[in-house]
Amino acid sequence: MGLIVVPLPIALLVGALAVGLRLLATRRSSADRARLADASLLERYVRLPADAISSVRLALLALGVSAVALASGSGGTEARRLDESGTETILLLDxxxxxxxxxxxxxxxxxxxxLAARLATRLEGRIGVVYFAGRAYVLSPLTTDVSAIEMLAEGVRPAAVGLGGSSLAAGLTQAIDLLAGGEEGAKKSIVVFSDGEETAGPPFGEAIGRARGDGIVIHAVGIGTTAGGQIPLTREASLDPTMAARRRGGASVLQGPDGNPVVTRLDEASLMEMTTATGGRYVRGDEGIAEIDDELARGTRDPVTSTDDLAVAVLLLLAFVSLWGEGFLLPRG
Known part of the structure; x- marks a missing residue:
């Protein structure tokens, strides 16, 4: 689990307050020592001259507070980023x-x-997540919380939607609605991850027209092969009562009404249609993560990564030693 992140301005403000309080305490303790003990007596208990103790303690306190502020300001960058780009992107997951x-x-x-989790770390601005199958759900509103987006991308599964089939129209409509509630004037886009098959709902033509009218660019990542494959009935599958009965009957793959195994194939034509109509790009997922990053994350900053844990640990250790030393040098009168 990452560090609890305190905004750097707040950390610096707290540090300034701590140093100010130490200055006040130093002035008061100096007056008290002058009344309670002679300077030569203090020098017998500490190696530093009494006049230098206050300055050294103040320097150690300032060093410790600064180290804490730096560690706080640099920790947890993998979890959240500032929204500086004016871009909003929806990851539409099949x-x-x-x-x-x-x-x-x-x-x-x-x-x-x-692919979706990695892309989330490279996209600028705010990101949202929508799942779709026979219907669509908003899993995350537009946010800068990258860790939450990665978690949702890595957790997508058919059983989470609960309705079989595949409706690209439902997914696109939900994504467009989500972007409509975003910031006016932001650069808006949708990245569709799908095999392109439509087996439920209306055609997506109306949703594409709406996206084009709203200036939303749709990119698509085709996942699968044109040769296709059968659909195993795993625990992650979303099954209606009829399908569940077939699984209990011993079927290991999804079967059609005729009792034959269903073969699903990558439909690139549908994915290319939506990207061409909105000025987006289509790429195949089997081309590799690097190609997806280059095509869909172009113009973004470097991938978001966590601050070096060793550097944070060193800063915190420096803070501990400095603050401990500041207290150890307490003059005794």
């Missing part, structure tokens, strides 16, 4: 059963999780 197909290793769902 939670349909077809994403369980193993035509890409280890399966489509895991490839989607890894």
């Amino acid at each position: 939670a349909s059963n077809s994403m369980l197909a193993g035509d890409v290793e280890p399966n489509r769902l895991q490839v989607q999780r890894e």
Whole structure:
């Protein structure tokens, strides 16, 4: 778990207050020592001259507070970033059963999780997450909390939606609605991770027209192969009562009404249609994470990473030693 992050201005304000209180205490203790003990007596108990003790203590206190402020200001950068870019992006994640197909290793769902989580660390501005299958859900409103976005991207699964099928129209509509409530004038985009299949809901043409009218750019990441694969009935699958009965009957893959295994295939045409209409880009997920980053995260800052834990530890150790030393040098009269 990361450090509790205190904004740097607040940390510096607290530090200034601590130093100010120490100055006040030093002035009062100096007057008390002058009444209670002779300076030569104090020198017998500490190696430093009595006149230098207050200055050294103040310097140690300032050093300790500064180290704490630096550690606080640098810790936890993987969790949250400032929204300086004026961009808003929705990660639209496919939670349909077809994403369980193993035509890409280890399966489509895991490839989607890894790509979406990594992309989240590279995108600027605020990010939201929407899952879709037969219907769509907003999992996260627009936020700068990168850790939360990564967690949601890595946790996508069909059973979380609860309704089978695949409706790109429902997902796009939900994502567009979410962006509509964002900042006016921000650069808005949607990144769709999907195999492109539509088996439920209306066509997505109306949603594409709305996105184009609102100036929303849609990018798409195609996951799967045109050869396709069968859909295993794992615990992550979203099953209606009929499908559940078939699984209890011993079926290991999803079957169609005719009793034959369903084969799901990557439909690149639908994904290209939405990107072409809105000025976005289409890439295939099996081209690798580096290609996805280059295509969809272009123009962003370097990947967000946590501050070096060793550097933070050194700063905190310096703070401890400085503050302990400040207290150890308490003059005795």
